[in-house]
Amino acid sequence: MSERVKENKKSPAPVAAAKAEASLPVLGPLGMLRWAWTQLTSMRTALFLLLLLAVAAVPGSLFPQRPTNPFVVTQYIKDNGDYGKVLDKLQLFDVYSSAWFSAIYILLFISLIGCVVPRAIAHYKAMRSQPPRTPKRLSRLPEYGTLVVPADAGLPASDAINSAAGLLRKRGYRVEVRDDGGARPSLGAERGFAKEVGNLVFHTSLIGVLVSVAIGGLFGYSGQRILVEGDTFVNTLVGYDQFTPGTNFQSSQLQPYSIQLDKFDVTFDRESRGKLGQPIDFNAQVTTKESPDAPEKKETLKVNDPVTLGGTSIYLTGNGYAPVVTIRDGAGNVAMQGPVVAKLQGENYYSSVVIKVPDARPDQLGFVGFFLPTAFVTDEGISFSGDPGLFNPQLTLNSYYGDLGLDNGAPQNVFELDVKGLTPLNNRKLEAGGITLAPGSTYTLPDGKGSISFDGVKRYVGVDIHHNPGQVSALIFALLAVAGLIVSLYVNRRRVWVRTGTHEDGRTMVEYGLLARGEDHRLAAEAQAVRKLLTDEWQLDDSGSTQQTPSRLDDNGADSVTTPTGTAGPTKDQ
Amino acid sequence: MPFAINETMGAYSELLMLLAAGTYTVAFIAFAWDLAKSSKALRAIDLKAAEAAGASAGVKVPVAAGVGASAGAARGSVAAADRVDSHLAGPAGRAERPSSSAAKQAGAMSAAGQTADADMRYAAERRVPARVAVALTVLGVLIHGAGVVTRALGAGRVPWGNMYEFLTTGAFVAVAVFLLVLIRRDLRFLGTFVVGLAIVMLVAASVAYWTPVGHLVPALQSYWLIIHVSIAVMSSALFTLTFAMSALQLVQSHRQKTIAAGGGDKLGFMRLVPSALSLENLSYRINAIAFIGWTFTLMFGAIWAEKAWGRFWGWDTKEVWTFVIWVVYAGYLHARATRGWTGTRAAWLSIVGYLCVVFNFTIVNQFFNGLHSYSGL
Numbered sequence: 001m002s003e004r005v006k007e008n009k010k011s012p013a014p015v016a017a018a019k020a021e022a023s024l025p026v027l028g029p030l031g032m033l034r035w036a037w038t039q040l041t042s043m044r045t046a047l048f049l050l051l052l053l054a055v056a057a058v059p060g061s062l063f064p065q066r067p068t069n070p071f072v073v074t075q076y077i078k079d080n081g082d083y084g085k086v087l088d089k090l091q092l093f094d095v096y097s098s099a100w101f102s103a104i105y106i107l108l109f110i111s112l113i114g115c116v117v118p119r120a121i122a123h124y125k126a127m128r129s130q131p132p133r134t135p136k137r138l139s140r141l142p143e144y145g146t147l148v149v150p151a152d153a154g155l156p157a158s159d160a161i162n163s164a165a166g167l168l169r170k171r172g173y174r175v176e177v178r179d180d181g182g183a184r185p186s187l188g189a190e191r192g193f194a195k196e197v198g199n200l201v202f203h204t205s206l207i208g209v210l211v212s213v214a215i216g217g218l219f220g221y222s223g224q225r226i227l228v229e230g231d232t233f234v235n236t237l238v239g240y241d242q243f244t245p246g247t248n249f250q251s252s253q254l255q256p257y258s259i260q261l262d263k264f265d266v267t268f269d270r271e272s273r274g275k276l277g278q279p280i281d282f283n284a285q286v287t288t289k290e291s292p293d294a295p296e297k298k299e300t301l302k303v304n305d306p307v308t309l310g311g312t313s314i315y316l317t318g319n320g321y322a323p324v325v326t327i328r329d330g331a332g333n334v335a336m337q338g339p340v341v342a343k344l345q346g347e348n349y350y351s352s353v354v355i356k357v358p359d360a361r362p363d364q365l366g367f368v369g370f371f372l373p374t375a376f377v378t379d380e381g382i383s384f385s386g387d388p389g390l391f392n393p394q395l396t397l398n399s400y401y402g403d404l405g406l407d408n409g410a411p412q413n414v415f416e417l418d419v420k421g422l423t424p425l426n427n428r429k430l431e432a433g434g435i436t437l438a439p440g441s442t443y444t445l446p447d448g449k450g451s452i453s454f455d456g457v458k459r460y461v462g463v464d465i466h467h468n469p470g471q472v473s474a475l476i477f478a479l480l481a482v483a484g485l486i487v488s489l490y491v492n493r494r495r496v497w498v499r500t501g502t503h504e505d506g507r508t509m510v511e512y513g514l515l516a517r518g519e520d521h522r523l524a525a526e527a528q529a530v531r532k533l534l535t536d537e538w539q540l541d542d543s544g545s546t547q548q549t550p551s552r553l554d555d556n557g558a559d560s561v562t563t564p565t566g567t568a569g570p571t572k573d574q
Numbered sequence: 575m576p577f578a579i580n581e582t583m584g585a586y587s588e589l590l591m592l593l594a595a596g597t598y599t600v601a602f603i604a605f606a607w608d609l610a611k612s613s614k615a616l617r618a619i620d621l622k623a624a625e626a627a628g629a630s631a632g633v634k635v636p637v638a639a640g641v642g643a644s645a646g647a648a649r650g651s652v653a654a655a656d657r658v659d660s661h662l663a664g665p666a667g668r669a670e671r672p673s674s675s676a677a678k679q680a681g682a683m684s685a686a687g688q689t690a691d692a693d694m695r696y697a698a699e700r701r702v703p704a705r706v707a708v709a710l711t712v713l714g715v716l717i718h719g720a721g722v723v724t725r726a727l728g729a730g731r732v733p734w735g736n737m738y739e740f741l742t743t744g745a746f747v748a749v750a751v752f753l754l755v756l757i758r759r760d761l762r763f764l765g766t767f768v769v770g771l772a773i774v775m776l777v778a779a780s781v782a783y784w785t786p787v788g789h790l791v792p793a794l795q796s797y798w799l800i801i802h803v804s805i806a807v808m809s810s811a812l813f814t815l816t817f818a819m820s821a822l823q824l825v826q827s828h829r830q831k832t833i834a835a836g837g838g839d840k841l842g843f844m845r846l847v848p849s850a851l852s853l854e855n856l857s858y859r860i861n862a863i864a865f866i867g868w869t870f871t872l873m874f875g876a877i878w879a880e881k882a883w884g885r886f887w888g889w890d891t892k893e894v895w896t897f898v899i900w901v902v903y904a905g906y907l908h909a910r911a912t913r914g915w916t917g918t919r920a921a922w923l924s925i926v927g928y929l930c931v932v933f934n935f936t937i938v939n940q941f942f943n944g945l946h947s948y949s950g951l
């Protein structure tokens with residue numbers, strides 16, 4: 001390892017790579033693989049890939065993304081011509097499923113596995129092996145100190161080491177005593193294996209999170225549905241307005257539960273300055289049934305408070321008004337009756353309305369216009385909604401007749417009416433003018449084409465329905481990861497060595513040293529604690545402290561008289 | 575149902591915020607005065623020491639040079655000692671981190687050149703302007719805290735529901751965290767930065783983002799708002815400290831190199847600041863806490879997103895940037911364990927991470943459309 005380190009020391013990764021490339025012919029195919037693997041699982045590559053991942057995630061916030069905003073993306077490409085197409089080719093509208101983003105995180109996770117497995121094995125071995133042998137020169141360790149037990153205390157070197165071993169064991173160290181019958185018995189002790197375990201748990205859990213997310217993508221599904229008060233949704237494919245299956249979705253996964261919207265209430269802010277009319281509470285009363293024959297259950301659906309049913313969760317994500325209309329055709333029959341979902345356009349529930357009446361005879365009818373819960377008209381004749389509440393509801397519509405183009409089976413957006421092939425009946429420029437309706441009023445269309453009545457107003461909600469089988473395990477792994485992270489950052493892996501010896505004058509000389517693996521700012525405190533344990537146990541007076549801060553000074557042997565190292569004469573440095 | 579709005583409380587709150595900003599401004603001046611004064615005093619002490627040392631030539635220069643050199647030596651020896659028995663060294667290229675004990679030695683040797691020692695414990699010497707500055711900051715934070723509390727009472731909920739409140743409460747937490755750290759560590763050299771930032775945030779809040787007390791939009795009515803946002807704000811406050819320390823670390827390490835190379839010391843005020851290695855070590859420890867906090871922010875955000883929108887992760891702009899920040903700081907933690915990436919490069923990562931935090935808080939909140947667009951603008 002040290003050789004590789006030397007080789008890599010100065011050269012940044014690319015240079016190192018180039019260098020290694022130069023020597024490839026010598027390596028052979030197997031060597032090359034091994035080399036590539038070593039590179040991939042190196043700390044530097046992990047760091048590089050991590051930073052690359054951060055950079056690669058950014059464009060997804062700069063460009064509209066297909067999964068969340070498909071229409072915006074289409075518009076963006078339309079507006080930007082070739083530039084838009086190039087961006088699309090580069091998958092900048094699908095960043096998080098793009099080949100390059102996937103490549104980065106897959107490489108990162110391969111690197112992670114390549115990292116975790118060998119380390120787990122090495123750590124397992126380390127946990128089962130004895131603490132490392134006692135270094136020759138404890139004084140070189142970052143924390144070092146000496147103690148002297150008077151000759152009359154009756155604590156020979158071997159007893160001292162065993163007593164120290166007992167104390168350290170109590171403190172949670174794993175201890176091995178060496179050569180306790182010899183002239184210079186010593187002990188090696190180690191604790192804090194949890195640090196590495198924590199680190200491994202953390203990294204492994206990240207893999208777990210990724211796998212859980214993948215499972216969600218494979219077997220999950222989601223969909224949307226608009227429910228007007230009184231409507232019932234049944235969890236079947238046809239029940240959805242919009243449905244997004246996971247890659248491995250099967251329709252048999254859908255459990256046919258039902259949910260009915262009984263009532264939807266909105267509370268508007270009537271007190272705060274500047275925010276008057278802002279909604280502050282949405283409350284949907286629903287009746288649910290786990291299956292067609294199950295008993296009914298009353299529940300409340302709110303924002304931030306989904307209803308769970310049949311393995312799915314149902315979220316309140318939108319709402320608005322649905323004016324109820326009755327439309328009679330030229331033949332005098334009711335061609336349509338019911339609520340029309342008005343789409344939010346502006347302030348105070350200013351909403352657009354599109355009504356298509358394909359059943360009207362002799363001509364199909366179409367209406368386009370606006371719904372205003374509290375209608376106001378400015379002096380210039382511009383109407384706006386003055387309040388989100390229903391204080392002066394109004395429908396203003398233009399009408400058309402002709403072929404709506406629905407019969408050829410091509411799907412149409414229900415919120416848009418293509419008026420190209422239609423003949424206008426009502427609008428402001430025509431003699432007949434536009435249609436303005438208040439609740440309870442009826443308007444008769446010109447030319448005997450029929451009539452429209454505005455019967456009342458209901459509310460509707462938009463719900464999102466999600467099923468994600470990977471969710472729970474993702475949470476569990478995330479929690480494991482945090483636990484591992486905390487353990488890894490806050491448990492300290494430390495080693496203690498103690499060596500004793502007998503001075504010519506009969507005193508027992510004790511020296512100890514501490515070493516941390518990795519960052520450990522509390523090592524000095526630990527050294528102090530260990531020292532206190534020993535002095536208390538041996539009833540030494542520690543006021544004339546011989547504690548030494550680690551320093552290179554004692555390497556010159558200046559105070560070697562007091563240390564066993566000194567008595568043993570110079571030892572060869574490691 | 576939400577509590578009633580109390581406009582009087584709201585008005586008190588705004589007054590208190592202004593008072594706090596005023597107090598901070600005085601504290602800022604005191605901190606700046608301390609920097610100027612201490613650096614002058616230190617220079618005088620150094621000069622005297624140099625004179626006293628007389629022929630033993632250039633005490634000042636080798637002392638400062640010792641910071642870098644001995645730290646390097648210590649780092650080397652710790653690593654060497656550890657390598658004796660660690661055949662499980664892990665992935666290739668893994669570095670031993672510059673340890674605190676190494677920094678301590680470095681600090682001990684350079685103590686003559688700096689007020690704050692390596693541990694950033696308080697030195698015996700009194701710095702009157704700094705004490706005045708801290709006292710004023712404490713006064714400011716009390717007023718500020720009262721402002722935050724009255725805001726909460728006025729709105730009948732936690733005071734972090736729109737940009738105005740994020741800024742005022744965020745500034746309060748930043749200063750409070752700074753003062754809390756001050757109890758244990760002498761980070762008064764960061765005073766101008768932290769207090770200055772708080773002033774900027776308060777002014778921006780009242781000038782550009784002023785919003786009267788009001789109810790929360792339904793999207794924010796959740797106890798996750800309390801958990802998720804409070805942890806995010808606290809982590810950000812810690813990141814603020816480490817950002818300043820990392821920036822100073824870069825300057826300090828440049829200065830140390832210049833001095834070691836025999837160059838002059840043009841940045842006298844930097845004597846007040848600990849050695850680059852000590853800055854690196856303390857900011858690492860703070861960053862580690864903040865990273866755990868940010869991990870929780872990310873997780874709780876995901877849980878909340880699941881509750882509110884039905885999916886725990888959807889790459890919404892705010893989610894993207896929270897993730898980017900998390901990954902950058904994960905990179906920072908890795909860098910500290912990667913050969914060749916400790917020190918200056920790690921400091922840059924910490925700085926980049928903080929810039930992302932600021933970006934996420936300002937630009938993303940304002941100009942990016944996403945599900946999080948409820949900042950009250």
Ligand code: HEM
Nearest residue numbers: 041042043046111112115199202206488518665904907911
């Ligand atoms: C998904 C990508 C990864 C993330 C988000 C990540 C994150 C982290 C974090 C936050 C830490 C610091 C906390 C701790 O000490 O446990 C860390 C430490 C570490 N990571 Fe990763 N890591 C990733 C991939 C890798 C890979 C691929 C490797 C192998 C080359 C690796 C090797 C290490 C090592 C050796 C440490 C311990 C450093 C030390 O404290 O001594 N990590 N990682």
